[in-house]
């Protein structure tokens with residue numbers, strides 16, 4: 001049995017790396033979409049199973065990565081944007097009309113990922129997008145409604161795509177968070 005993980009994961013098992021270095025993201029509104037430009041490649045692109053990240057209809061995973069916030073510019077529809085939950089570490093700026101999250105921003109300067117914005121590559125106009133490198137917050141899909149009995153099959157499905165399923169972030173990002181925490185705790 002296979003389940004619909006995300007269109008980018010379900011459609012093609014052999015992802016094509018790309019030389020993508022920027023472009024424009026559009027929300028799903030037919031009329032007057034919100035548009036956001038990014039001026040760099042997307043790093044750490046991954047699937048995220050948490051309940052907070054935006055997913056397309058029917059998907060249980062989001063696909064999301066990071067870009068430097070200085071290169072993220074809202075070029076149309078600023079008035080349609082709203083912050084989903086001000087209390088979250090990641091302030092997700094979403095289109096009020098269609099619900100798509102255009103970018104997620106960390107405003108706390110002491111956070112390890114301050115300076116990076118989270119974006120969904122699938123919203124880019126017509127460009128090939130970077131392949132996800134791992135699956136994060138996999139167990140969280142249960143909170144989103146997936147039957148816990150399906151988890152072995154889901155993790156197998158992810159591994160068959162050549163991705164490693166993690167229940168938090170991957171070791172590179174977890175080590176970055178831990179290193180930052182150590183340095184903050186032991187700062188002179």
Ligand SMILES: N[C@@H](CCC(=O)N[C@@H](CS)C(=O)NCC(=O)O)C(=O)O
Nearest residue numbers: 049050051052053088089090140143
């Ligand atoms: N189990 C929780 C996990 C939420 C979570 O921690 N999400 C991660 C990955 S996006 C995070 O960094 N969240 C910070 C935030 O949303 O501000 C859920 O599914 O809601």
Ligand SMILES: [Zn+2]
Nearest residue numbers: 027029095098
């Ligand atoms: Zn919209």
Ligand SMILES: [Zn+2]
Nearest residue numbers: 048050052053
């Ligand atoms: Zn998430």
